[in-house]
Amino acid sequence: MTCRVKAEGPGLYGGVAIGQPTYFTVTVNAAPSSRAKLDVQFSGPEKGEVVRDSEIVKHHDNTYTVKYTPVQQGNIGVSVTYGRDHIPGSPFTVVVMPTLDLSKIKVFGLHVKAEVGRDQEFTVTSKGTGGQGKVAARITGPSSKPVPCKLDPGPISDNNLVRFTLPEEGRYEVDVTLDGVPVPGSPFPVEGVPATNLSKVHTYGAGLKSGMAGYPAIFTIDAKDCGDRGLCVSVEGPGAAKFECRHKSEGAWTVTYLPMRPGEYIISILFSDTHVPGSPFKAHVTLGFDHPK
Structure with missing residues (x-):
């Protein structure tokens, strides 16, 4: 008479973590009178104890639950025999990973x-x-x-x-x-x-077009009709340009930046990673009256 045995479960194929208890199930399709015994052996990449708390629990429906806790990391071998014969797939290779942090x-x-x-x-x-x-x-x-x-x-x-x-x-x-x-x-x-309607964003002020090195440049962003989701402002130019963005009123901001060198400055204004109409702006900064040449 043919005896069919199969093993499955997280302890053979799932994510097994070192130091964490796991298990798998062995199902035996054989006559109840069969005296064959189920045996499980473990081998590891290093010498010494491979698993601890190993246990084979037999159930009345010809199934077994094999429990164990791996204590070595890496590939461990799981040999499952029934009546001294390896079952299909045995020996199994189980990858033991570090414990999740x-x-x-x-x-x-x-x-x-x-x-x-x-x-x-x-x-x-x-x-x-x-x-x-x-x-x-x-x-x-x-x-x-x-x-x-x-x-x-x-x-x-x-x-x-x-x-x-x-x-x-x-x-x-x-x-x-x-x-x-x-x-x-x-x-x-x-x-x-709702998606921001960028056509409702208005920008104005001399600082979007021009400025003088060493003097504050100012402009305003008015987005009262589309909220303040994801506002992003940047000023880049030939020199450092510290800037400050202040809430003027609900949905409106005043931006002040201080260009330190003459040249072209790029002002980007974005809502939800999308440029508003006219952005990026180009501001031409000239020498200030008392700026050293």
């Missing part, structure tokens, strides 16, 4: 508000976390339907880029896991908000 995982670039219909992305870095380093993300929308998201490797090792687009306004939850374990702070709440 979730305190080292970082999620950045994920904002509490995201504009509907615009491409969004955030970064998950898992450097030094141990384990298999498998990052996964899932986004659920206000209608409880999943939102498609794409996970790509970042430009730096152990970095992952998650890209998505929210289809409607409302509350979303972003679940981020590492090797199937939720990272600290997950699920992250994100509110889908």
